[in-house]
Amino acid sequence: MNPVIQAIVFTMVALQIISKVARSGCHFVLEMMGYVVRLALLGSQDHISPQTQKLLSDLPVDPETAAKQFHLDGKNTIYATCPNPSCHQTYKPIYHDGCPIAEYPGHCTHKRAVISLARVSLPAQPNEDSDMLDITLSLNYLSL
Numbered sequence: 001m002n003p004v005i006q007a008i009v010f011t012m013v014a015l016q017i018i019s020k021v022a023r024s025g026c027h028f029v030l031e032m033m034g035y036v037v038r039l040a041l042l043g044s045q046d047h048i049s050p051q052t053q054k055l056l057s058d059l060p061v062d063p064e065t066a067a068k069q070f071h072l073d074g075k076n077t078i079y080a081t082c083p084n085p086s087c088h089q090t091y092k093p094i095y096h097d098g099c100p101i102a103e104y105p106g107h108c109t110h111k112r113a114v115i116s117l118a119r120v121s122l123p124a125q126p127n128e129d130s131d132m133l134d135i136t137l138s139l140n141y142l143s144l
Helices: 003-017 023-042 050-058 063-068 132-143
Strands: 076-081 126-130
Touching (some): 003 023, 003 050, 003 063, 023 063
Antiparallel strands (some): 076 126
């Protein structure tokens, strides 16, 4: 992968995973960085080299496709989140007897909330968290 493209994608992935920037925000960052690269490479030239043409054609336009180049589909944990606006307590999934279906508490137990989280296989408000070790190893592998 071209170092310019790698730096653009890395920045977008870091914003998405570490800073929790929404996909729409990452899409904007990706578009703007691509625009800046195009302006820098094209300038007022009438003719561009084959290398520049290849770089411009390889610029990613979709954050999800770009992020897949980093192989970050590792360990993710989906937490249940209390829907109470003054609480937002998170709860880890509970697995029983090797069953792959997660369970969450039926009620929020933080701040004496009386809001039901419902005992279902999916949380009322999912909150996904990525494993930073997986991310770091993937980024180190990509830079080799």
